[in-house]
Amino acid sequence: MTQLRKGLMELCLLRLLRGGESYGYEIVRRLRSLPALAVSESTVYPVLARLRAEGFVRVREAPSPAGPPRRVFSLSARGRARLAEYNAHWNAVIADLDSISHPSPKESDP
């Protein structure tokens, strides 16, 4: 089932950041609360680095109440465009998969 997540993390993070800026550690915690998408640091940080390298997110430093400073990520304009593309593709996948389940209304298996 872990394979189903391949390529989904990017969409997850873009969507998360659309709701407002956040930092790695918090993102990990929020994703952990979703059973089907639960991931660990070693998954999230590389994706964030990738998104940053491609200019989809911006980073700024912010002090933490306890611990080292945070790297706070926020969506860039390119990131928003990317998210739109990604959402479209994701919806297409869902639609196509649905079309397999319901091939035509004439067939109904008992």
Place this chain on the structure above:
Amino acid sequence: MTQLRKGLMELCLLRLLRGGESYGYEIVRRLRSLPALAVSESTVYPVLARLRAEGFVRVREAPSPAGPPRRVFSLSARGRARLAEYNAHWNAVIADLDSISHPSPKESDP
């Protein structure tokens, strides 16, 4: 975007076979007609082999009107159980991803 398909092929094939038995070449053609799931032989055949090795599908030989005999696949009882599991997980993924998009009903960005 190809990464989004990781782990999805198994679900695709199980769903396709739920609608009735089929063989590799036809499955490839049917998937090619779905833009978001379009794949080639080199993707489909290994997945079919995997499903067969794990007992999720049965195989029988059938003559072809033109060409070598076909290997016709059909869902086994285990395969149907697997499909149910897979569907449940898939729906969970969709739900969790949706919950990211709509974190709480108080926020609505224009």
Place this chain on the structure above:
DNA sequence: GCTGACTACTATGCTTTCCGTAGTACGTCA
């Protein structure tokens, strides 16, 4: 009876992504 086209499947090697495990370093509080 040979060529070409279509059918059906096989083989190999690469790339990407997720993830387990481990480690580093900062800061507060007792």
Place this chain on the structure above:
DNA sequence: TGACGTACTACGGAAAGCATAGTAGTCAGC
């Protein structure tokens, strides 16, 4: 000072999809 929570980094492995190429069976048409 040392234990604890925070925040991030590094490394290696595994699995799936996919490009590319190849094998082989059957039939049509000349």
